[in-house]
Amino acid sequence: xxxxxxxxxxxxxxxxxxxxxxxxxxxxxxxxxxxxxxxxxxxxxxxxxxxxxxxxxxxxxxxxxxxxxxxxxxxxxxxxxxxxxxxxxxxxxxxxxxxxxxxxxxxxxxxxxxxxxxxxxxxxxxxxxxxxxxxxxxxxxxxxxxxxxxxxxxxxxxxxxxxxxxxxxxxxxxxxxxxxxxxxxxxxxxxxxxxxxxxxxxxxxxxxxxxxxxxxxxxxxxxxxxxxxxxxxxxxxxxxxxxxxxxxxxxxxxxxxx
Numbered sequence: 434x435x436x437x438x439x440x441x442x443x444x445x446x447x448x449x450x451x452x453x454x455x456x457x458x459x460x461x462x463x464x465x466x467x468x469x470x471x472x473x474x475x476x477x478x479x480x481x482x483x484x485x486x487x488x489x490x491x492x493x494x495x496x497x498x499x500x501x502x503x504x505x506x507x508x509x510x511x512x513x514x515x516x517x518x519x520x521x522x523x524x525x526x527x528x529x530x531x532x533x534x535x536x537x538x539x540x541x542x543x544x545x546x547x548x549x550x551x552x553x554x555x556x557x558x559x560x561x562x563x564x565x566x567x568x569x570x571x572x573x574x575x576x577x578x579x580x581x582x583x584x585x586x587x588x589x590x591x592x593x594x595x596x597x598x599x600x601x602x603x604x605x606x607x608x609x610x611x612x613x614x615x616x617x618x619x620x621x622x623x624x625x626x627x628x629x630x631x632x633x634x635x636x637x638x639x640x641x642x643x644x645x646x647x648x649x650x651x652x653x654x655x656x657x658x659x660x661x662x663x664x665x666x667x668x669x670x671x672x673x674x675x676x677x678x679x680x681x682x683x684x685x686x687x688x689x690x691x
Contacts, residue, residue, distance in 0.1 A: 459488060463488075505556075524624075542590050569612040573616045575685055576588050612678055619656050652688065
């Protein structure tokens with residue numbers, strides 16, 4: 434694999450999709466850096482990887498805070514060398530009705546899910562440029578393309594992330610740094626479960642109905658698993674994807690096609 438010995442920074446890697454990505458990149462030979470605000474869950478992922486014979490360590494990071502990002506990346510460089518792979522996975526989902534959302538909440542969504550990926554890219558960029566090799570993967574969403582209402586914070590930031598992806602890809606291509614976005618569909622995580630509870634409460638649905646209905650809507654007949662996204666990340670980091678940049682790749686079981 435082309436990532437043998439590379440350093441891979443995965444934000445929000447303490448659970449869900451981020452955890453699955455970190456496990457897969459470690460299996461592919463990278464040193465996985467588990468970056469998360471929750472030090473306990475991050476440590477548990479490190480233990481999983483090490484127990485399986487991989488290399489990993491954890492750093493605490495607040496992607497919405499520039500000093501925190503720069504300090505975390507500096508610590509990574511001191512410990513393992515420059516970051517070669519960045520997966521901007523950290524995210525939140527909040528009920529954000531456009532007519533009611535506070536400006537504090539609005540700016541928090543922007544800070545975590547749009548400014549955060551830029552800050553992380555800026556922090557690791559110089560090392561990638563020096564190596565003349567880099568992979569930046571931004572975790573966008575099905576909701577970069579569709580909306581259900583009361584989700585203006587999530588939809589806006591995830592759509593903006595596609596623009597950031599294209600711009601970074603064009604700017605960094607000359608340094609052999611590839612930048613792509615993955616747009617997951619309905620992936621079975623705690624975030625999807627929480628989203629389901631919010632929708633069920635809002636729409637007067639039975640408990641568990643949201644998850645059941647979503648699975649029935651998917652042509653492949655099942656919800657996605659975090660490992661489905663990790664496989665796409667693995668591909669984008671491999672030599673097989675060395676002519677792929679600036680793209681938004683859907684992984685949704687056929688639920689949405691462009």
